[in-house]
Amino acid sequence: AMRHLPYFCRGEVVKGFGRGSKELGIPTANFSEQVVESFPSDISTGIYYGWACVGNGDVHKMVLSIGWNPFYKNFKKSVETHIIHTFKEDFYGEILSIVIIGYIRPEKNFDSLEALISAIQEDIEEAKRQLDLPEHLKLKEDNFFHLPEGKIVSNH
Numbered sequence: 146a147m148r149h150l151p152y153f154c155r156g157e158v159v160k161g162f163g164r165g166s167k168e169l170g171i172p173t174a175n176f177s178e179q180v181v182e183s184f185p186s187d188i189s190t191g192i193y194y195g196w197a198c199v200g201n202g203d204v205h206k207m208v209l210s211i212g213w214n215p216f217y218k219n220f221k222k223s224v225e226t227h228i229i230h231t232f233k234e235d236f237y238g239e240i241l242s243i244v245i246i247g248y249i250r251p252e253k254n255f256d257s258l259e260a261l262i263s264a265i266q267e268d269i270e271e272a273k274r275q276l277d278l279p280e281h282l283k284l285k286e287d288n289f290f291h292l293p294e295g296k297i298v299s300n301h
């Protein structure tokens with residue numbers, strides 16, 4: 146799982162397939178099919194942690210899932226980022242920049258919604274702890290997140 150990490154990636158946030166992530170209090174910003182297809186094909190499915198930034202905004206902690214996309218009968222992968230930050234508005238159509246740093250766990254099936262939510266809460270806590278380590282904190286300041294000035298990447 147770790148061979149491709151850290152993995153830097155940037156792309157537009159698109160509409161997902163409405164698994165109701167937001168209703169669970171855990172919205173996930175989905176990357177387009179093209180971005181997902183640019184990923185290494187042998188990258189493991191599962192839950193990862195890293196840093197994320199919307200447009201030229203602040204860099205925040207994130208948890209990310211690479212999973213099998215039910216929309217394509219689980220033939221293609223989906224990549225979804227939950228940013229550990231409360232946004233005032235949705236940001237569909239904006240450019241999301243991420244660096245994937247570490248692997249937390251494989252994909253799992255859960256017996257109940259409560260079990261799923263508590264697993265995700267644990268993932269978030271694990272991500273927060275990991276990202277506070279100096280070796281992971283330094284990637285927050287990476288030049289990758291500093292877009293050239295004067296370049297319009299967002300409408301607001």
Ligand code: ADP
Pocket residue numbers: 158159160161162163164165166167168171172173174175226227228229230231232234235236237
């Ligand atoms: P979809 O199925 O369209 O991906 P979600 O319920 O997963 O719908 O919600 C994702 C959307 O929520 C993102 O595309 C983004 O515009 C918005 N959003 C708001 N806050 C966050 C956040 N903290 N992390 C990720 N997405 C967020």
Ligand code: MG
Pocket residue numbers: 161162166172173174175225
């Ligand atoms: Mg989503």
